């Protein structure tokens with residue numbers, strides 16, 4: 440069986456280094472906000488070319504705390520992609536604000552800036568405070584257009600970079616374009632922990648400071664509670680593992696990029712709609728997603744041939760039961776709806792083998 444994602448292959452290769460990092464933390468015993476957390480924060484902010492980074496407990500919390508740090512809450516609206524993982528919208532909801540969904544660009548599948556403008560010109564746009572662009576599948580959103588809109592309408596930007604660790608937009612890493620950039624270290628992401636973890640990067644000291652307080656009961660100094668915070672910290676154990684894995688992130692992303700290139704070569708002119716990479720971006724292929732009309736049959740066929748596939752995502756947010764309350768209906772986001780019916784994610788992870796990709800491409804062509 441060729442899996443959709445296999446983190447074990449990478450971990451086998453890093454086993455010794457990871458074990459050493461773990462036993463170092465166990466030896467020291469600084470499990471909560473220990474030395475590896477601050478070291479990882481320094482290393483990751485450096486990697487993202489931002490001034491600050493604050494480790495938190497997940498990507499979802501990174502988004503929530505970023506919005507909170509910007510003072511966004513009840514009565515506010517936040518624009519985000521209709522075509523994203525539901526956690527993006529849930530973060531908006533959990534700070535008390537209302538998500539406004541915007542349909543995708545049919546080429547990159549990311550939020551369409553023209554449709555953001557259209558919303559902002561409508562009478563529903565009152566109290567809109569921020570935009571959360573999502574760099575879906577590892578392809579950066581159209582940041583130039585989004586930054587321009589944000590400036591014109593005085594909106595904050597919080598990037599959802601949970602699928603795009605290390606991706607470039609023009610010559611700059613994603614995460615540092617707006618007020619805050621949010622990353623998830625869920626195990627299957629391009630940079631994954633051994634459990635849940637996340638981080639916020641920012642160039643603003645005041646935002647970093649607020650998130651530091653929010654994640655730790657509202658304190659900077661022990662028992663001096665300046666605001667009402669919660670417990671959303673990054674574990675020292677996870678930070679220690681992430682420090683090991685960060686060293687290999689660029690190499691791993693490069694492997695993903697060459698896998699994607701090989702897939703695209705082998706599947707050229709085969710009738711499938713393949714992923715695009717815009718010339719001003721460096722895609723990091725968290726997922727390699729193709730489009731096909733007979734998706735169900737294709738998935739069954741591949742599965743019979745021992746090839747796992749996925750769908751990211753089968754039910755758009757606006758058609759999810761959880762978001763009936765937003766009042767959207769089928770037909771509101773035609774691109775997102777069409778994508779959700781046609782997309783298939785093929786196996787993609789750094790240690791996927793060339794022969795496996797060839798086998799998968801063969802099967803796709805045969806189908």
Ligand SMILES: *Cc1c(COP(=O)(O)O)cnc(C)c1O
Pocket residue numbers: 497498499500523524526527573599601602622623624625635636637
């Ligand atoms: C994974 C992901 C999240 C949520 O991250 P968690 O660490 O699972 O909370 C948010 N947005 C996107 C686009 C993601 O892919």
